[in-house]
Amino acid sequence: xxxxxxxxxxxxxxxxxxxxxxxxxxxxxxxxxxxxxxxxxxxxxxxxxxxxxxxxxxxxxxxxxxxxxxxxxxxxxxxxxxxxxxxxxxxxxxxxxxxxxxxxxxxxxxxxxxxxxxxxxxxxxxxxxxxxxxxxxxxxxxxxxxxxxxxxxxxxxxx
Numbered sequence: 001x002x003x004x005x006x007x008x009x010x011x012x013x014x015x016x017x018x019x020x021x022x023x024x025x026x027x028x029x030x031x032x033x034x035x036x037x038x039x040x041x042x043x044x045x046x047x048x049x050x051x052x053x054x055x056x057x058x059x060x061x062x063x064x065x066x067x068x069x070x071x072x073x074x075x076x077x078x079x080x081x082x083x084x085x086x087x088x089x090x091x092x093x094x095x096x097x098x099x100x101x102x103x104x105x106x107x108x109x110x111x112x113x114x115x116x117x118x119x120x121x122x123x124x125x126x127x128x129x130x131x132x133x134x135x136x137x138x139x140x141x142x143x144x145x146x147x148x149x150x151x152x153x154x155x156x157x158x159x
Contacts, residue, residue, distance in 0.1 A: 010069035013099050018057055018067045021098045025091070027055070034059070036067075044084050051076035053088055069095070 019029070027038035036057045041050055056070035074080060074088050140150035 010096060010099070012060070012066050012068045015057070015059065015065050015067040017099060018069065021095060022055070025095060025098075030054075042084065042088070044081065046083070047078070047081065049076055049078050051080060051084055051088075053091070069099075 022038040023029075025040070027040045029036070030039050031037045036059065037054055038057065039052060039054045042053055043050055052075055054073045054075075056073075058068045058070050060066045060068075072088070072092060074085070138146070143150040
C-alpha cells in the first residue's frame with residue numbers, strides 16, 4: 001500500500017542525518033546506491049500480524065551526500081488495519097520532525113562499510129581514539145589507592 005501522496009514532504013538533508021535517524025528508529029538499510037532503502041518490521045499486537053514499512057532514499061547525482069526520503073511503502077500478508085496505518089503515519093511524522101530538528105547539530109558522517117578484520121579496532125583513527133581513552137583510565141594500582149576494588153586477575157603466572 002503506497003502512503004497518501006500528501007502525507008509528508010521530506011526535505012533534502014545530509015545522507016548521514018537520514019541514515020542516523022532511520023537507524024535510531026529501528027530501520028535496517030537495504031540496497032545500495034540508487035536503490036537505497038530502509039525497512040522496519042511493525043507488529044500489530046491485536047492481530048499479531050507483521051507489516052513492513054519501507055522508505056526509499058533518493059540521493060542527488062550532483063550532491064551524493066544529500067538525500068531525501070521517498071514515498072513510503074507499507075505492506076503485509078493481511079489487509080492493513082486502520083490503526084496500523086495511523087501508527088505508520090505518526091512514525092513518518094516523527095521521522096520528519098527529527099530530520100527538521102537536527103538542523104545545525106553536528107552529526108557524525110556516514111561511515112564507510114566496515115572492514116571486519118577480527119581486531120579490536122577497524123582503522124588507525126579508531127585505534128588512536130581508543131588509545132587516548134585508555135590513557136585516561138585508572139590502573140588497578142590507582143583504583144586500589146582510591147579504596148575501590150580493582151578488576152580481578154584474569155590469569156595467574158605459573159611458578
